[in-house]
Amino acid sequence: MKPTEEDNKIINNRRDFIKTTAIAAAAFMIVPRHVLGRGFVAPSDRLSIAGIGVGGKGKSDIAMFAKSGRADISFLCDVDTRRAAESVKAFPKAKYYKDWREMLDKEHKNFDAVSVSTPDHNHAVQCLGAMQLGKHVFVQKPMAHDIYEARIMTQAAEKYKVVTQMGNQGASNDGTRILKEWYEAGLIGDVHTVHAWTDRPVWPQGISWSINKANVPNELDWDLWLGTAPYKEYVNKLVPFNWRGWWDYGTGALGDMGCHLLEAPFSVLNLKYAKDVQCSVGSVYVDEFQRGYFPESCPPSSHVTLTFPKTEKTNGDIAVHWMDGGIQPVRPAELGDKEIFGDGGSGTLFTGTKGKMMCDTYGLNPRLIPLSKNENLNVTQKYKRVIDGADGHYKQWVDACIAGYGKQELSSPFEIAGPLTEALLIANLAIRGYDLKIDELGEDVYPGRSAKLLWDNDSMRITNFDEVNQFVKREYREGWKSITL
Numbered sequence: 001m002k003p004t005e006e007d008n009k010i011i012n013n014r015r016d017f018i019k020t021t022a023i024a025a026a027a028f029m030i031v032p033r034h035v036l037g038r039g040f041v042a043p044s045d046r047l048s049i050a051g052i053g054v055g056g057k058g059k060s061d062i063a064m065f066a067k068s069g070r071a072d073i074s075f076l077c078d079v080d081t082r083r084a085a086e087s088v089k090a091f092p093k094a095k096y097y098k099d100w101r102e103m104l105d106k107e108h109k110n111f112d113a114v115s116v117s118t119p120d121h122n123h124a125v126q127c128l129g130a131m132q133l134g135k136h137v138f139v140q141k142p143m144a145h146d147i148y149e150a151r152i153m154t155q156a157a158e159k160y161k162v163v164t165q166m167g168n169q170g171a172s173n174d175g176t177r178i179l180k181e182w183y184e185a186g187l188i189g190d191v192h193t194v195h196a197w198t199d200r201p202v203w204p205q206g207i208s209w210s211i212n213k214a215n216v217p218n219e220l221d222w223d224l225w226l227g228t229a230p231y232k233e234y235v236n237k238l239v240p241f242n243w244r245g246w247w248d249y250g251t252g253a254l255g256d257m258g259c260h261l262l263e264a265p266f267s268v269l270n271l272k273y274a275k276d277v278q279c280s281v282g283s284v285y286v287d288e289f290q291r292g293y294f295p296e297s298c299p300p301s302s303h304v305t306l307t308f309p310k311t312e313k314t315n316g317d318i319a320v321h322w323m324d325g326g327i328q329p330v331r332p333a334e335l336g337d338k339e340i341f342g343d344g345g346s347g348t349l350f351t352g353t354k355g356k357m358m359c360d361t362y363g364l365n366p367r368l369i370p371l372s373k374n375e376n377l378n379v380t381q382k383y384k385r386v387i388d389g390a391d392g393h394y395k396q397w398v399d400a401c402i403a404g405y406g407k408q409e410l411s412s413p414f415e416i417a418g419p420l421t422e423a424l425l426i427a428n429l430a431i432r433g434y435d436l437k438i439d440e441l442g443e444d445v446y447p448g449r450s451a452k453l454l455w456d457n458d459s460m461r462i463t464n465f466d467e468v469n470q471f472v473k474r475e476y477r478e479g480w481k482s483i484t485l
Contacts, residue, residue: 047136047401048111050075052100052126055083056240057140058117061167062087064394065115065138071398074111077103082219083240098221100126108133113401116140117167121249122227124149125476128483131160136401138394140167141259142251143417147425147460148473152483154418159485161405165397166417168259170362172386172393176264178366178379179350182357183268183313185379187368189354190315191269196261197323198361199345200253205245205325206284206300212236228476245298251428252298253324257361258424261348262320263412264363268350269318270311272419273457278450279304279430282325295435301325304427322427332356334370362390386411426455433468 047070051062054076065071077097078084088096097103113136116126124144127137137157143166144150157164170176183191214236216222222234229248244250265271282301304322311318321329329349331341334356341347343360350357356369367374386392393411400408412420433448453462461469476482 045070045402047071047113047398048074049113049115050077050103050107050111050130050135051087051094051115051117052077052103053116053118053140054078054087055080055085056117057167058115059087059090061115061117061138061140061394063090064391065398066091068395068398070395070402075103075107079221079224080217080219080239082217099224101129104129104133108135112136113138113163118227119225119243119249120145120251120255121229124153124483125228125480127153128156131156131162131164134160134162136163136397138165138167138397141417142166142255142421142424143414144421144425145249145251145255146472146474147422147429149483150418150421150425151460152485154414156485157414163397163401163405163410164414164417165393165400165410166259166412166414166421167393168263168412168417168420169390169393170260170364171263171267171411171416172396173363173389174385175359175363175366176267177383177385179264179357179359179363180268181379181382182366182368183350183352184382187355187373187379188350188352188357191318191350191352192314192316193319193321193351194262194265194269195321195323195329195349195351196258196265197328197342197346198253198257198261199326200257200324201245201298201300203242203245205252205298206282206294207245207297208294209235209246209296226477228474228480230477247296247298247432250298251425252431253302254304254322254424254427254431257324257346258322258427259417259420260362261346262322262423263420264348264359265318265320265350266416266420266423269308269313271308271318271320271423272311274306274308274320274423274426274455275317275457276307276452276454277304277426277430278452279427279434280450281431281434282327295432295437299325299431299435301327302431303327304430306423306427308423320423332358332369336371339371384409429453429462429468429471432471433462433465436467438467 049065049071051058054062055078062073066073073091073094076087076094077100079098114130116123116139123139127139130137144153212235214234216234244256280303281299284300302324306320308318310316346361348359359366386396400410430453436448438445448465454464456463460472
């Protein structure tokens with residue numbers, strides 16, 4: 001039956017009502033922020049984060065993301081309920097998981113980004129699992145346990161177009177930017193040598209695994225904690241901190257502090273990949289006569305020298321010396337007797353053809369040597385500062401994630417953090433090679449000691465000591481697949 005004039009009037013009125021209501025609803029959704037009040041952040045301007053490893057450093061990481069005012073901590077994952085307890089209390093609305101694989105599988109549609117703060121040996125599988133789902137990633141330093149992992153992660157960030165940041169928060173401090181400005185102003189000439197040193201380790205190293213066997217804490221899922229690493233029985237106090245001293249899980253003092261102390265030289269000199277490395281390491285006495293070497297554990301101290309090829313910021317190769325376990329470089333003659341070298345226990349020293357400059361850990365307290373050169377110093381600022389420095393490192397990533405891939409500058413995205421991490425792991429190749437024993441005719445031979453190892457960056461291998469290449473890409477435990485793009 002054909003509609004009457006009255007019917008058409010009712011239909012048109014209904015259409016107008018629906019149209020008007022839809023416009024009003026849309027207007028409500030995109031109401032200007034100033035109408036909603038100062039400090040309000042629209043739902044579309046918030047980042048939903050899942051934390052993997054939320055005790056210790058992971059706890060402070062997610063707290064800093066929440067402090068940014070633009071992030072929600074939506075999911076928590078940790079294999080240790082005891083360590084996770086404070087984060088669970090701080091974020092009661094966040095759903096909790098023990099297995100990160102289950103969380104990614106079930107919840108990936110419900111969050112935007114992942115923060116990884118677990119032991120080094122699981123960083124790569126967790127980060128890549130998130131990136132392959134299109135999730136932005138923040139990972140604690142070092143970003144990977146193996147060179148191969150670091151290379152794959154760097155490539156994955158670009159392939160999957162996700163926003164990444166490594167947790168070497170000193171990269172966002174003013175210090176590195178000031179050092180760059182001084183160097184580019186020619187204040188110390190051409191840098192040819194860098195020294196970086198730390199008083200760490202502050203955990204056991206140079207010991208045998210067989211000591212201190214213990215029961216697994218009730219709150220800890222030991223199999224999940226091991227993840228990609230070979231199965232071994234638990235030892236006392238391995239968790240939450242002492243794992244750093246064991247090669248199966250950690251990367252020693254280099255992995256712990258290298259990203260903080262060598263970030264400045266990488267940034268100032270635009271270093272990328274080393275071309276050779278050599279080292280010497282300290283040892284421990286197991287009895288009155290014999291020195292003990294324990295290949296499962298990092299040494300108590302080391303001195304590693306990396307050579308980097310000439311960059312557009314230098315006139316030639318650069319020698320970078322790394323020292324840990326309390327070893328320090330020769331004190332600069334230009335430094336007064338009562339003036340502190342670095343920050344006392346750690347620091348970074350640049351030596352150029354016209355002078356020297358140094359800084360503390362995290363790039364803090366940059367200064368020229370002698371210190372009198374810092375008086376009335378006036379160098380034009382060239383590089384934009386990160387608001388709140390190291391604390392702002394977290395908000396910088398949150399803001400970049402919300403803006404989208406490639407939209408905002410970051411202090412330590414994987415394209416920068418990857419080569420830095422690889423350099424530290426190449427240094428560890430030399431350290432591990434130092435204790436590789438080869439039995440020739442019943443005699444113990446250590447061919448890696450006092451050798452200069454030559455690195456082929458394209459093939460990711462040492463060309464003159466093949467035995468050490470087993471550490472470039474380790475074999476994962478049965479049940480864990482090696483990462484690949």
